[in-house]
Amino acid sequence: MKVALITDTHFGARNDNQVIQNHINQFFDDLFFPYLYQNNIKEIVHLGDLMDKRKSVSYLTLNSVRKNFISRITHDSIKTHIIVGNHDA
DSSP states (O other): OOOEEEOOOOBTHHHHOHHHHHHHHHHIIIIIHHHHHHTTOOEEEEOSOSBSOSSOOOHHHHHHHIIIIIHHHHHTTOEEEEOOOTTTO
């Protein structure tokens, strides 16, 4: 069984800065998900700090998380475990 480990994605970093978010999205589009598909990896463990702010999230950031991460793992039936990090709780 192959498992991908990822950590500290910090969606919404730097006050929801779109330049930073575009880099995060590009990482998922160009590297992370293609690597999962090429290597037939069907399980992810996120080791914490999925989000950047623990008290609030903007609609723009929430939509980005849904579109670029959550929708992809649900669509492709990738089993995912997310550990709560200090920025998440």
